[in-house]
Amino acid sequence: QVQLVQSGAEVKKPGASVKVSCKASGYAFTNYAFTWVRQAPGQGLEWMGWISAYNGRRNYAEKLQGRVTMTTEKSTSTAYMELRSLRSDDTALYYCARLGMDIAAMPTGGFDYWGQGTLVTVSS
Amino acid sequence: DIQMTQSPSSLSASVGDRVTITCQASQDISNFLNWYQQKPGKAPKLLIYDASNLETGVPSGFTGSGSGTDFTFTISSLQPEDVATYYCQQYDNFPWTFGQGTKVEIK
Numbered sequence: 587q588v589q590l591v592q593s594g595a596e597v598k599k600p601g602a603s604v605k606v607s608c609k610a611s612g613y614a615f616t617n618y619a620f621t622w623v624r625q626a627p628g629q630g631l632e633w634m635g636w637i638s639a640y641n642g643r644r645n646y647a648e649k650l651q652g653r654v655t656m657t658t659e660k661s662t663s664t665a666y667m668e669l670r671s672l673r674s675d676d677t678a679l680y681y682c683a684r685l686g687m688d689i690a691a692m693p694t695g696g697f698d699y700w701g702q703g704t705l706v707t708v709s710s
Numbered sequence: 711d712i713q714m715t716q717s718p719s720s721l722s723a724s725v726g727d728r729v730t731i732t733c734q735a736s737q738d739i740s741n742f743l744n745w746y747q748q749k750p751g752k753a754p755k756l757l758i759y760d761a762s763n764l765e766t767g768v769p770s771g772f773t774g775s776g777s778g779t780d781f782t783f784t785i786s787s788l789q790p791e792d793v794a795t796y797y798c799q800q801y802d803n804f805p806w807t808f809g810q811g812t813k814v815e816i817k
């Protein structure tokens with residue numbers, strides 16, 4: 587069965603970086619893409635970006651441009667999200683999720699499988 | 711950015727009631743709209759994709775409709791296990807955006 591298993595909780599100081607992993611299993615890794623969504627405590631969902639596991643094509647939310655990098659590693663079927671220059675308002679639960687790709691290798695449809703979430707706390 | 715406005719922000723209904731949530735996009739998004747359910751302490755779950763398609767394994771009591779800027783999500787008969795926050799999400803244009811969520815409770 588499809589599973590996405592994320593790395594454990596992190597506590598970081600302002601200005602530091604964090605890298606969250608998302609290990610996929612149960613399906614053909616390069617046939618799909620990943621998206622990352624975060625949720626601040628008590629708040630709604632915020633889309634961060636997506637990356638194709640097929641060709642590495644990606645798109646990031648403009649507000650995170652320059653601070654976020656999404657990558658995939660085919661050899662281990664793992665997606666990564668790195669966020670730099672952390673601030674207190676980056677404190678959130680970070681989710682990876684899978685999404686399909688169309689014939690042009692562009693993302694399509696809904697986020698059908700989700701990881702369990704990784705809590706990132708930014709505090710001095 | 712495309713703004714997604716859900717209504718209401720919260721609702722309380724009785725078991726067996728029909729529940730309807732609306733989602734309005736700030737511009738035409740065709741049918742590039744999904745609906746998710748998030749229970750407390752859990753990851754979101756995809757219920758409806760492309761405005762009206764039921765995700766595999768999701769009970770048929772959940773339905774979605776609409777296109778363009780106006781969309782509707784319906785629970786035909788509210789059950790205790792449906793207590794959750796529901797989100798719409800557009801993927802017509804980057805950045806993809808979510809509605810602010812609708813919290814559904816049992817009266």
